[in-house]
Amino acid sequence: GAVVSQHPSWVICKSGTSVKIECRSLDFQATTMFWYRQFPKQSLMLMATSNEGSKATYEQGVEKDKFLINHASLTLSTLTVTSAHPEDSSFYICSARKQGAPMGYTFGSGTRLTVV
Amino acid sequence: GEDVEQSLFLSVREGDSSVINCTYTDSSSTYLYWYKQEPGAGLQLLTYIFSNMDMKQDQRLTVLLNKKDKHLSLRIADTQTGDSAIYFCAESDGQNFVFGPGTRLSVLP
Numbered sequence: 001g002a003v004v005s006q007h008p009s010w011v012i013c014k015s016g017t018s019v020k021i022e023c024r025s026l027d028f029q030a031t032t033m034f035w036y037r038q039f040p041k042q043s044l045m046l047m048a049t050s051n052e053g054s055k056a057t058y059e060q061g062v063e064k065d066k067f068l069i070n071h072a073s074l075t076l077s078t079l080t081v082t083s084a085h086p087e088d089s090s091f092y093i094c095s096a097r098k099q100g101a102p103m104g105y106t107f108g109s110g111t112r113l114t115v116v
Numbered sequence: 117g118e119d120v121e122q123s124l125f126l127s128v129r130e131g132d133s134s135v136i137n138c139t140y141t142d143s144s145s146t147y148l149y150w151y152k153q154e155p156g157a158g159l160q161l162l163t164y165i166f167s168n169m170d171m172k173q174d175q176r177l178t179v180l181l182n183k184k185d186k187h188l189s190l191r192i193a194d195t196q197t198g199d200s201a202i203y204f205c206a207e208s209d210g211q212n213f214v215f216g217p218g219t220r221l222s223v224l225p
Contacts, residue, residue: 006158034213043204043217044159093158105213107151109158 002028002098006108013084013115021079021111023050023094029074030096034105035067038091047092050077084115118142120216122205127222134192136219138205141186145207148181150190153202153218162190162203197223 003026013019023033031052036044048069049057056069066088068080077096081088091112095105120140128134140148145167151159165172165179165188172179178191192199200223205216 041220043215046213091156095159106161107159110156112156 002096002106004094004096004106004108006094006111008111009109010112011114013113015085015115016083018080018082019084019113021081021092021094021113023077023079023096023108025075025096025098025106028096028098030077030098031074033071033077033094033096035069035077035079036093036095038093038110040091044093047079052077081113084113086115089113089115118207118212118214120205120207120214122203122216122219124217125220125222127224128195129224130195130197132195134190134195134199134221134223136190136192136203136205136221138188138190138216139186140188140205140207140214140216142207142209142214143186144209145186146210147208148179148188149204149206149208150177150179150188151204151206151215153204155201159204192221195221195223197225199223 005024007022033050035047037047038044047062050069050071052071058064071077091110093110095107097105122138149164150162152162153159176193180189202218202220204218
């Protein structure tokens, strides 16, 4: 199989603090992982592509200093929302693709971030 | 950029068939997918189809692809209340991955 674990499932934080979200590929190595953001009742918006051992590639309009991505190993990518504000409240989902797997990308279960 | 379109809502009665439609613009799509998202959860891959296929059946799910019209559909036979969710159509050319807006399926008793 190809399992992606995302942690935490939900988090509440105060404005101005930083929050780290982890995305792990449990049974395969992922040189590339993807971070999405989903607003209520909307589709997924690709935020950035996380590359193991190199800098992430951010989509247009996504602040790289706001959303720090680190992909230090072949099984772990982290997204840190820095100096969080209420407008950062959202559902964040990561995904990864197992090499040679035609069934596409496996998604984590998502993290619901609420900034108060 | 590439675009994937879906109707936003669908309501069916329990036991009926559901058909969720999707259109896409990328003529170089290699894979087309259907994902299911239940409330507060991540995306679950339901099924996928290669662009050189016309149809794929997997238990209650039937995927039809009209490559000429760039039209993809997902049919759920004998729809159950547990099928209530948002269904996302997605396409990939092997490099990029584009989601549709999602169709919210409501199953009425």
